[in-house]
Amino acid sequence: MAYIEPAPIMDKENPFESMMSRFNEAANLLGLDQETYEVLKSPTKQVIVSLPITMDDGKRKVFEGYRVIHSNILGPSKGGIRYDLDVTIDEVKALAAWMTWKCAVVDIPYGGAKGGIICNPRGMSAGELERLTRSYTSALIDVFGPDQDIPAPDMGTGPREMAWLMDEYSKAQGKTVNAVVTGKPLVLGGSLGRVEATGRGVMATALNAMEKLKINPSRATCAIQGFGNVGSNAAVLLEERGLRVVAISDQTGGYYNERGLDIQDAIEYRNKNKGILEGYPNADRISNDDLLVAKVDVLVPAAKEDVITVHNADKIQAKLIVEGANGPTNAKADKIIHENGISVVPDILANAGGVTVSYFEWVQNRIGYRWSLDRVNRRTDRVMGDAFNRVYETSVKYKVSMRLAAYIVAIAKVAETYKFRGGY
Numbered sequence: 410m411a412y413i414e415p416a417p418i419m420d421k422e423n424p425f426e427s428m429m430s431r432f433n434e435a436a437n438l439l440g441l442d443q444e445t446y447e448v449l450k451s452p453t454k455q456v457i458v459s460l461p462i463t464m465d466d467g468k469r470k471v472f473e474g475y476r477v478i479h480s481n482i483l484g485p486s487k488g489g490i491r492y493d494l495d496v497t498i499d500e501v502k503a504l505a506a507w508m509t510w511k512c513a514v515v516d517i518p519y520g521g522a523k524g525g526i527i528c529n530p531r532g533m534s535a536g537e538l539e540r541l542t543r544s545y546t547s548a549l550i551d552v553f554g555p556d557q558d559i560p561a562p563d564m565g566t567g568p569r570e571m572a573w574l575m576d577e578y579s580k581a582q583g584k585t586v587n588a589v590v591t592g593k594p595l596v597l598g599g600s601l602g603r604v605e606a607t608g609r610g611v612m613a614t615a616l617n618a619m620e621k622l623k624i625n626p627s628r629a630t631c632a633i634q635g636f637g638n639v640g641s642n643a644a645v646l647l648e649e650r651g652l653r654v655v656a657i658s659d660q661t662g663g664y665y666n667e668r669g670l671d672i673q674d675a676i677e678y679r680n681k682n683k684g685i686l687e688g689y690p691n692a693d694r695i696s697n698d699d700l701l702v703a704k705v706d707v708l709v710p711a712a713k714e715d716v717i718t719v720h721n722a723d724k725i726q727a728k729l730i731v732e733g734a735n736g737p738t739n740a741k742a743d744k745i746i747h748e749n750g751i752s753v754v755p756d757i758l759a760n761a762g763g764v765t766v767s768y769f770e771w772v773q774n775r776i777g778y779r780w781s782l783d784r785v786n787r788r789t790d791r792v793m794g795d796a797f798n799r800v801y802e803t804s805v806k807y808k809v810s811m812r813l814a815a816y817i818v819a820i821a822k823v824a825e826t827y828k829f830r831g832g833y
């Protein structure tokens with residue numbers, strides 16, 4: 410049977426424009442000079458590769474892959490690799506820029522990058538995915554490097570793909586280079602705490618924001634869109650801190666229980682059910698759209714970009730949005746949410762726990778030593794807490810949303826570093 414993939418969805422708000430409109434606003438507030446503005450707005454390098462892969466049926470299929478390095482001003486560029494049918498170069502460009510701002514917000518010495526391959530990983534065998542990952546690594550062998558550009562997991566990829574990437578890169582170098590990629594399996598030099606790290610940061614920044622808003626966690630309800638690595642780990646940790654998680658969802662739709670869902674039970678169901686929640690029995694069905702506008706205190710969009718738009722922003726009832734995904738709220742929806750008095754912990758702060766522990770993984774690889782889970786968690790909590798305070802104080806100082814404040818913090822840091830480094 411021929412391998413046919415559904416057509417990519419084309420009618421989204423352009424994520425690069427969404428990113429740029431916040432960048433422009435923050436740059437204006439900061440009084441950024443024109444020359445630095447021009448440097449920071451243009452990605453440093455964009456690579457497009459064509460990857461012919463022999464599929465299990467013996468036929469050859471060509472995949473398109475990208476790696477965009479937005480900036481390496483703060484240090485080697487860092488950012489995940491996404492396997493998804495909706496991947497476009499503009500999406501990867503936006504995601505790469507968000508990585509630059511994210512690393513600057515949490516004050517780790519990295520620039521920003523992102524990669525992606527247009528493919529449907531759920532429809533491919535492990536062998537096909539391995540050949541695809543190795544071929545992508547080989548095509549980008551001169552781009553990647555522990556002091557150059559360091560990939561990590563993103564949507565559709567995880568420790569397994571990172572292991573293949575590390576192995577392929579190491580073969581080409583003739584030695585084991587584990588610091589070339591983060592999010593690896595523990596036995597290959599992965600860090601304890603990396604898998605839960607993004608969810609942990611979402612939980613930590615949500616609690617910080619709730620304290621400012623005087624929302625008591627043990628009386629609060631929460632809805633989480635997306636039940637992958639970020640959403641499900643955030644759900645576990647928020648539930649542990651006393652929140653009642655009343656709604657969760659994945660691409661098969663939403664699952665609602667007013668009394669609160671049993672998150673561990675939902676995770677076990679998902680793990681036994683090919684990674685999806687379809688048919689989950691202990692909840693009522695709702696749509697993904699209904700989940701976003703459910704009557705809850707805290708909303709965590711942890712699926713993908715462009716889900717909170719002008720079409721639903723006005724209907725959102727949550728008091729606080731904590732962005733587990735990258736770019737879930739588009740720029741046009743920002744204004745409506747702000748006018749309606751809803752607080753937002755923006756993506757480049759809320760989901761930065763992942764890259765923070767990636768940094769710790771890289772540090773451990775380079776010193777050849779493994780930290781305890783307790784040490785990783787304590788350091789992550791400190792980094793996230795400091796970043797939250799920096800962004801919050803900036804939002805008070807400039808009288809702007811935390812989103813704009815986060816951009817201001819990030820752009821100011823990258824611009825200052827650029828001034829010292831200089832150019833041609």
Ligand code: GLU
Nearest residue numbers: 488489561562563764767
């Ligand atoms: N893909 C994750 C993100 O968007 C992690 C990136 C990394 O650890 O380098 O933040």
